[in-house]
Amino acid sequence: MTQSERFDALVLGSGQGGKLLAWHLARSGQRVAVVERRWVGGSCPAVACLPSKNEMWSARVAHLAQHAGQFGTITGPVATDMAKVRQRKRDMVEREIAFHLNAYKTSGAELIMGSGRLVAAKTVEVQLNDGGTRLLAADRVFLNLGSHALIPAVPGLEAAGPLTHIEALELDRLPAHLVVLGGGYVGLEMAQAYRRFGSQVTVIESGPQLMSREDPDVAQEMHRILSGEGIRFLVGAEALAVRGRSGQEVAVTVRTAAGEETITGSDILVAAGRVPNTAGIGLEEAGIRLDGRGFIAVNDRLETSAAGVWAMGECAGSPQFTHVSVDDFRIIRDNLAGGRRSTGDRLVPYCVFTDPPLARVGLNEREAQRQGIATRVARLPMAAVLRTEATDETDGFMKVLVAGDDDRILGFTAIGSEAGEIMAAVQTAMLADLPYPRLRDAVIAHLTMAEGLGPLLGNVPPRAA
Numbered sequence: 001m002t003q004s005e006r007f008d009a010l011v012l013g014s015g016q017g018g019k020l021l022a023w024h025l026a027r028s029g030q031r032v033a034v035v036e037r038r039w040v041g042g043s044c045p046a047v048a049c050l051p052s053k054n055e056m057w058s059a060r061v062a063h064l065a066q067h068a069g070q071f072g073t074i075t076g077p078v079a080t081d082m083a084k085v086r087q088r089k090r091d092m093v094e095r096e097i098a099f100h101l102n103a104y105k106t107s108g109a110e111l112i113m114g115s116g117r118l119v120a121a122k123t124v125e126v127q128l129n130d131g132g133t134r135l136l137a138a139d140r141v142f143l144n145l146g147s148h149a150l151i152p153a154v155p156g157l158e159a160a161g162p163l164t165h166i167e168a169l170e171l172d173r174l175p176a177h178l179v180v181l182g183g184g185y186v187g188l189e190m191a192q193a194y195r196r197f198g199s200q201v202t203v204i205e206s207g208p209q210l211m212s213r214e215d216p217d218v219a220q221e222m223h224r225i226l227s228g229e230g231i232r233f234l235v236g237a238e239a240l241a242v243r244g245r246s247g248q249e250v251a252v253t254v255r256t257a258a259g260e261e262t263i264t265g266s267d268i269l270v271a272a273g274r275v276p277n278t279a280g281i282g283l284e285e286a287g288i289r290l291d292g293r294g295f296i297a298v299n300d301r302l303e304t305s306a307a308g309v310w311a312m313g314e315c316a317g318s319p320q321f322t323h324v325s326v327d328d329f330r331i332i333r334d335n336l337a338g339g340r341r342s343t344g345d346r347l348v349p350y351c352v353f354t355d356p357p358l359a360r361v362g363l364n365e366r367e368a369q370r371q372g373i374a375t376r377v378a379r380l381p382m383a384a385v386l387r388t389e390a391t392d393e394t395d396g397f398m399k400v401l402v403a404g405d406d407d408r409i410l411g412f413t414a415i416g417s418e419a420g421e422i423m424a425a426v427q428t429a430m431l432a433d434l435p436y437p438r439l440r441d442a443v444i445a446h447l448t449m450a451e452g453l454g455p456l457l458g459n460v461p462p463r464a465a
C-alpha cells in the first residue's frame, strides 16, 4: 500500500456536524482533512433545508399574489416563472458555497473533493473528483455521511426515473400533474410548493394518516388545510405499480380501502424516507458496526464500535434534522475536551415548513399514552389568537401537554402561523423547568402569535384531587 498522509483528524462526509467539527479542530491547531464527494457544506445548504425553504418562499409569494385581492391589492393574472424560482435558489446556494469555502480557508481545514472509502482502521482512500487517489490516515476519524432518498420497491418505479427532492428543486418547468409518493416532511412541503406554483398535485401515503409521528388531530388538520388548496390525498394507499417516465407521463396504480385506481400524472416525486450512505465504503471491514437498517451503531456519546471513530448526523441514526447534526458536533466537541455529554437527554424540536407550519417539541398525546404518562391537555384554536384577526391566518390550533401530577410542560404542538417561533418560547420554558402558570401569567407582547400562549395555558385542566 502507498504511504498514507497523516492527519490529526479526518472527517468523512461534510455534513452539518462534521464541517463544524473540522473547522473547530483546525482552528485549535490540529491538522484536519474533510472528504466530500459532492456538496461543499453538505446537503442542508445545497439540496435540502435551505433550497427547499427558498423555493417554498417563492411559492408563498405566488400564493399571496394569487390571493392579493382579498387584502385589497389589485393584481393582474399571476403566473410562476420556474426558471426564475430556480435561479433565485441557485444564487443562494452559490452564496452558501462561498461562505463554506471561506470557512475552510480561514480555519485551515483542508477540503478534499472526492469519494472516500475505509481501507484499513482509521485510513481512508479517496477517489478524487479531479482524478487520481489519495490515502489519508488520522488519529481520529469522524463519519458524517448523511443519507439519500429511498426509492420504494414498487414495480416500475425505479425505471420511471422518479424525481427526488434534489431533481425537484432543480426544475425550471412546472409539472402539469405531480404525483408525490409519501406524505411526510418532504412530501408535504414539496406538494404544497408545487400546488402553489400551479401544478395539479396528488399525494399517495401508505400509512393510515399523513405525518405518522403526529397525533391524528394534527394530521387531520394538515390534511384539511392542504386539501383546501386543491391537493388530492390518497391515505392508506398502497402503490402497486408505476408505468411510464417521470417528466413525460406516469401512471401509478394504487389500492385503497375504496378499491384500485390508476392516477396519471406528468411527474413522480419520491418522498418516502431516507437510506443512510453507509453501504459499500468498507465500514464493517474497518470494524465499524452497522445496525439492522444500515445506520452506524453508536453509543450515547456517538462513539462507534471502532476505537477512535465517531459518527454523527443521519448516518448515526440521529433524528434527521440539521439542528441535531449540529448538536451531535457539540457533544463530540465537548467530550473530546473531557466532558461527558450524551445524546440521551436532549429535547429535539422540529418544524414542518408548510404554510401554515407544524411545530412540535416534547411529547404528544399518543406518545404520552404509549409511555403511560399521565398528562393534562389543553388546546386553543389559532382563530382565538388575536393576531389572526389582523392576518386572516386562522387555520390550525395549539396543544400543550402538562404533567398530571405537577406543573411541568411535557410537550407542545402547534399547527398555524409562526408555529416554530411560538414553539421556541415553550421550549425555553421546558428547558428551564418553568411551571406552566409562570408562562401562562407572563406579559407577552400584543399582537404577537405567542400572545396565544396565555389563553392556551389558561385552558389547562386543574390537577385531579
Ligand SMILES: Cc1cc2nc3c(=O)[nH]c(=O)nc-3n(C[C@H](O)[C@H](O)[C@H](O)COP(=O)(O)OP(=O)(O)OC[C@H]3O[C@@H](n4cnc5c(N)ncnc54)[C@H](O)[C@@H]3O)c2cc1C
Residues within 6 Å of the ligand: 012, 013, 014, 015, 016, 017, 018, 035, 036, 037, 038, 039, 041, 042, 043, 044, 047, 048, 049, 050, 052, 053, 114, 115, 116, 117, 144, 145, 146, 147, 165, 186, 277, 281, 312, 313, 314, 315, 319, 320, 321, 322, 323, 324, 325, 353
Ligand atoms: C428536502 C429536505 C428538506 C429538509 N429540510 C430540513 C429543515 O428544514 N430543517 C432541518 O432541520 N432538517 C431538514 N432536512 C434534513 C437535513 O437536511 C439533514 O438532517 C441534515 O442535512 C443533516 O445531515 P447530516 O449532517 O447527517 O449529513 P449531510 O448534510 O447530508 O451531509 C453528508 C455528506 O456526506 C457526503 N458523503 C456521503 N458519503 C460520502 C463518501 N463516501 N465520501 C465523501 N463524501 C460522502 C455527502 O455528499 C453529503 O454532502 C431536510 C432534508 C431534506 C431531504
Ligand SMILES: NC(=O)c1ccc[n+]([C@@H]2O[C@H](COP(=O)([O-])OP(=O)(O)OC[C@H]3O[C@@H](n4cnc5c(N)ncnc54)[C@H](O)[C@@H]3O)[C@@H](O)[C@H]2O)c1
Residues within 6 Å of the ligand: 152, 154, 181, 182, 183, 184, 185, 186, 187, 189, 204, 205, 206, 207, 210, 211, 212, 237, 238, 239, 271, 272, 273, 274, 319, 320, 321, 350, 351, 352, 353
Ligand atoms: N422541515 C424539516 O425539518 C424537514 C423537511 C424535510 C425533511 N426532513 C427530514 O428528512 C426526513 C425524511 O423525510 P421524508 O419525507 O422523506 O420521510 P418521512 O419519514 O418524513 O415520510 C415518509 C412518508 O412516506 C411514506 N411512505 C413510505 N413508503 C411509501 C410508499 N411506498 N408509498 C407511499 N408512501 C410511502 C411513509 O409512511 C411516511 O409517511 C424526515 O424524517 C425529516 O427528519 C425534515
